[in-house]
Amino acid sequence: MAATSNSLQKYSVLDPSRMPLLASFHRLPRFLALAGILLAFNACAGRPGPDILKVVSTKDVRTKEVAIYTATTRAKDEKNDNGFSTGRAEDLNYAKYTISIPPDHKASTIEWPKGKPNAKTDFVVTSQSTLTAPAFNKDVVVQQGKRRPVGIFVHGYNYTFQESLFRLAQMAADANIDAVPVLFAWPSQGALTGYIADRESVLYSRDYLASLLISLSADQANGDLILFGHSMGGFLIMETARQLKLEGRDDVLSRLSIVLAAPDIDADVFRKQMDVIGKMKIPLTLLVSKDDRALAASSFLDADHPRVGRFDIDDPQIRETAVKYGIKVVDITSVKGTDGLGHDRFVSLAKLYPQLASLDGAKANRSPAQVGAFIFDAAGATIASPFRLVSKVVSPQ
Template identity: 50%
Template structure:
């Protein structure tokens, strides 16, 4: 009996340590308050860089502090932001503004405006790329509104995006202990994200909507696409290009979602890493159920499944993470934007091209930043 207890403890210890690590990391790092949403006035600089971000959120507004909290709202609120981007930034780490602002080192909001829905859509259409593409970022678990907003600005700055990306911010509790609450909030946000996507797709100017979901945001993205499919909105689903980074989705739930969604014109892309320790913790919370974001592309079973389900599974382990857990590698992908665009454009010309790939960060400057990890099979 005692030996069985010891074996059980040994089995769960790694996941418990990761969960404790998550709590420790969050507790040691000072998280930004809604004060960072207040616009500041800066003197013009020769090296000044600005980026814009559009937001849609179903969080309830915090009328006292001027931000948005974790309570669920019945309607979407739309905003437009302008950011000053620091020239001396280090990797993907975000330096938030302080009372003594250093624009050389810190991001800062320099413009903020609430928009009516029609005005929001109009602004979004101004950001549509020449090929008709527009992008929506859906953040993951344990994110506040301001954290998700600044992360979107960082990605936009590093990717040198034309126009303003769109952030969809759902009411995460922004707390390590809020995992279950966040999952409920994500599920409750399906119709809100559905509404946003549908509003944008209604324009003939929009040919392609890149729906990028990170972690639990990937779960929300898949549930929303599934809902659209069950509503027979093929006109909307047909415009979607789904990218899931470190998706916190149970493998069997994902299979079920894929069955309901069926074949999409553009195959779903998964950005995975088998050493993602945050997903080890979520797997433990879920009764040691495997997560999609930790798929091992060297496993022949995974490779065959990628072909069967028409997925592009891309291992991004070579990209350095900044969170100590290997869960935020997606934030570093922005600087490889040109290479990713080249890869995606080539694959889009043969939309059935699916399989397993490895992203080689060291060789990203070459024409083809992806090297094949095993057999890549064409359309089935």
């Protein structure tokens, strides 16, 4: 390092014009690594287009169906009546989709159509309807029954609307429990080059997510609101929670069970957010992986600022942070992902999703260590009740 420093000093004195070139060579391996990560992001087969949302008949096919309620800041897709575009809407749009799950569905997988959608082998939409805000709220409440939880999924960066919709359908189907899934879809560009635009769309969507949470929490027929965010969706959730705190809406925050999977949040920003939000009635849970390569790329783009989703729970400072803010940090590094980057491990934990209603820190008969004690197998693919701790969990004592 000293030799490199001396060389830089030499060139800065003798020939300042050479400094940018030298710096670019110094950073070249990192740019190549970033390029490799971005290529891996885009290595999947052709992504499904909006035509995937066309209604398909399931006549004569015995399938499982999942009803997904959607609140979105995406504008309506003028080319596809059933979908939403990358544009930003001025008001929340509401819809309901029924997704059919094929009989031979494999957990953690979305069986995308390879040709014409077929309910026997593929995820397909069997019905779709546009809802007004009152109809949306009423319909979700009607589905509740006896104070069942509402599970709200907030997707991450580089998602299309149809991908976020089918991802939630997959998680709800794998969970196989009676809960009401709600998708909050913000206007991601659904493109690798859209990272900055996506961050702006997240900030644009804060008021709308807060409005949705206020509306859902107002009806006491609803159980706790499980707010599950992936990647950049975690940033949106934290910004919304901070906003609710500043607005004095502790009544809403007390109903929230927040789980952030691989959150794409600057670690310093997260601490400032928690300084405002404070310890939550239901402890906030982080699902982290110290080898998440997608978040490594995000950190690179952010001048090497560490990301929350790459927290190392063996780091004493992380343990201190967990205790200070009353959060639980769950290391899921051993969980097998499907994207080659370690960024989508949450998909394999779908069975965790409905059980999040059990993260009720307000119950007097539960200690912090018992709240949110998850059962994972070696691949982190299963969960059952009663809970016992197999993963590493840091809980406030």
